[in-house]
Amino acid sequence: MDRVIEKKKWTTKKILTIAGITALVALIAASYYFTSGNSKLNVETDRLQISEVKKGIFQENIPVNGVVLPETTIYLDAVEGGRVEEKFVEDGAMMTKGQPILRLSNTDLELSLVNQETSVYNLLTQMQISKNAAQQNTINNLNQMTDAENNLKEAERVYNLNKHLFEQKVIGSQEFKKSENEYYYQLNKKKLSQQVLKQDSLSNTQQLIQAKQSYEGSQNALSVMRKKVGDLIVRAPVDGQLTSLDAEVGQNKNKGERLGQLDVMSGYKVRVDVDEHYISRIYVGLRGSFSFADTSYQLEIKKVYTQVTSGRFQVDMEFVGKVPKGIRRGQTLQILLALSDERQSLLLAKGGFYQQTGGNWIFKVSKDGSTAYKVNIQLGNQNTDAYEVLQGLEPGDKVITSSYENYENMQELVLKKK
CATH class of the missing domain: 1.10.287 (Helix Hairpins)
Incomplete structure (x- = not known):
């Protein structure tokens, strides 16, 4: 007597096939989720720098380096060529007007x-x-x-x-x-x-x-x-300090050759190197500031040298008001050169985020502080401390300003406290 065999609905093969299809769909869904810009990432807040957008005084400035120089420098050239017979002083000596420096001979x-x-x-x-x-x-x-x-x-x-x-x-x-x-x-x-x-x-x-x-x-x-013949004796044209004396006994000097220079010690100026990018915005009268011995001092541009060399040009700045005590020739100063007047603006603190975003977007922290999400922004001018915000943020908004190197492709960050 034949027996009816009941067909099984869930065979092992069928179960494995369904499981494979489900895993593949899940993988595709996950891949789409993580590449479609809707990805999330858990980030500990201790690793982030969160700054608040604030209203404040903004002044565009750039950091530049300047070298302290005497206010007046007179170059000593050989009026007549000849052989160096005698040196009366050495480099660095303080000179008075008319004092002999060296003697040349010319038969x-x-x-x-x-x-x-x-x-x-x-x-x-x-x-x-x-x-x-x-x-x-x-x-x-x-x-x-x-x-x-x-x-x-x-x-x-x-x-x-x-x-x-x-x-x-x-x-x-x-x-x-x-x-x-x-x-x-x-x-x-x-x-x-x-x-x-x-x-x-x-x-x-x-x-x-x-x-x-x-x-x-x-x-x-x-x-x-x-x-x-009298010019064969090189004399100091003014009172000052002899610097860069380049002459030794027995050496031949041609007519017009540089022998050294005399620095008039009545005052100082600062020779500043500026990137050529700013050449159209630099003019006489712009001011800058620097700190020396915990005191702030002011400088003002008095002369602009428009010749560009290796992507940079130079300006001469003079002290406004008091001059720092103890300042010396050749000393380097770190100066903040102001490119605009002070004005009220919406300010965003500078940070590492700019390297990844170019200032086009930023992670804005939610009201409850649990997440941070991408928002498009527009930044204007900048100084050493902050960017000027033109669009996309409001006063009181909190944003992440640290580097986005590890999560620049994320759409949202889940903020976790350690």
Whole structure:
């Protein structure tokens, strides 16, 4: 007798198949959940930095480094080339104006000075000879003028006498005519002597002017040559401290070569390097601040050097008000350079989150503090302490500002206390 075998509904194979399908669906669902932006992550609050968004005074600034320099620096260059023969002081010495620093030698210049002096002495000798000759010539012309006047007077006397006698018919016309001719001859001779004497005077005056100009030119040339030789002794142009002296005995220095510099110690300035990104926003009058010995001091830009080198340009800043005591040349200062005026803004503390988000979003903590979720934000300018919030947050909001390196792909953080 046949027996009806009842078919089993849940075989082992069927159960395993259903379990596999269920696991696969669960895996796909989990994968979708974790990659669709709805993922969550438990995070201990002790590992986070939570900051509150607040209203406050905002001023955009950037940190820069500045080097303290003397307010005035005078560079010492070799006016004339030569060999260093003697050093009178060493680098770092305090100098007074006119004090010698070092002495150079230049035989060509010294020989030129001797030749110029000889030329001037020869010119003086020639001028004296010419002057004596001119004086002698003038004396001769004066003597001739005196003779001409005397001869004219005598000829005039004889002429007048003979004229009277001729009119009385005491003498003949031959004798009268002779005296008349003599008179007019002496008269013309006197006029000629006067003309010669006048011409001599004009000539002497012209020669005197030319000789004076020639002498002054030679004297000027001699003065210039003496100054060039005098420049072989390098002297301090002002009172100050000698720095960067680059000269050793026996060393040859070319004309125009840098020998050192003199720092005028009447005050200080600060030479600051700024990133070229800010070149359009930097101008004379901007201020900055720094701390020295627990005291804050102010600086103001006085000069902008627009030449960019290696992505940076420089500005000179001067102290506003008091100058720190004990500050020294070459000292480095960390300065906060203000790029704007102070204004009321919504402020967000700076933190490591910016590296992962670029300031486009942030984790905002819920009202009960149990979770933090992504919100889109817009940040504006920044300073060393905070960002200026333009959109996405309100005063009193709490946000996570520490680094998002381990959970930047999470949509929500579940905050757990340790």
